[in-house]
Amino acid sequence: MRQIVLDTETTGINPKEGHRIIEIGCVEMVNRKLTGNTYHVYINPHRDIEEEAIAVHGITNEFLKDKPGFKQIAQEFIDFIKGAELVIHNAPFDIGFMDNEFALNNSAIKKTSEICTVLDTLALAREMRPGQKNNLDALCRVYGVDNTHRTYHGALLDSEILAEVYLWMTGGQTAMSWAHESEGSDPKNKNAPRVVNFEGILKVVKASADEVSKHEAYLDKIEKKSQEVVWRS
Known part of the structure; x- marks a missing residue:
């Protein structure tokens, strides 16, 4: 192909x-x-x-x-x-x-x-x-x-x-030198496919206080140019 x-x-x-x-x-x-x-x-x-x-x-x-x-x-x-x-x-x-x-x-x-x-x-x-x-x-x-x-x-x-x-x-299968750098691949085998585990509990990464603050500041800017910000509805 x-x-x-x-x-x-x-x-x-x-x-x-x-x-x-x-x-x-x-x-x-x-x-x-x-x-x-x-x-x-x-x-x-x-x-x-x-x-x-x-x-x-x-x-x-x-x-x-x-x-x-x-x-x-x-x-x-x-x-x-x-x-x-x-x-x-x-x-x-x-x-x-x-x-x-x-x-x-x-x-x-x-x-x-x-x-x-x-x-x-x-x-x-x-x-x-x-x-x-x-x-x-x-x-x-x-x-x-x-x-x-x-x-x-x-x-x-x-x-x-x-x-x-x-x-x-x-699918993640590559033959590139960067493959070993990605999460889920074998660092000893650069050509290994990425393994994705769909079982178990997914990891939840929550925004930090600083990220939340920056997000709110960005929404403030949007609100100044718009009558409504949908993320605050």
Whole structure:
């Protein structure tokens, strides 16, 4: 089973408003093991990047001036992902941009669905953790994935982080050096699966007095901007 964990960075949030892809990052997994095979490219969108987007990913118009356009990289990108299951966090966003690029550049492929299946890890996380925060940062905290080196969002870095999160979400079996650092694994066997014990009493971790105080202070800020805070109803 070949899976490609994929992420993109863009000039803005809506391809229907003319926004384009500026970075693609992909990480390959075969039978749930990272192969070390990746695909990473920066793309000249031939338009300006919104300031709000630059604040998120740190990629500037100046940096992209000498980079190839999507048409120049389209075939190699298609060849890399073809036949795989794409693993994407909030897949409709990235797939929408990819389909838009294929259409704009008269690619032989018109829709991503023609060559790939897609697994949306955001939808999966919402099924597993209804009513909770399920962005990538939140999931890193839940599954103990270290993302402290992530100053900006970057397509390849986010794909690598998502690959680790996805493996823990769906069973914990990995072949990565970090596996021994997670709770429930054997420190002498870095490739051991994470063991989850569903029996017995679950450990309850209560907020400290300092955490409760900070939480109340944050709710106070919300209350100033809103007529009602649902957590105090």
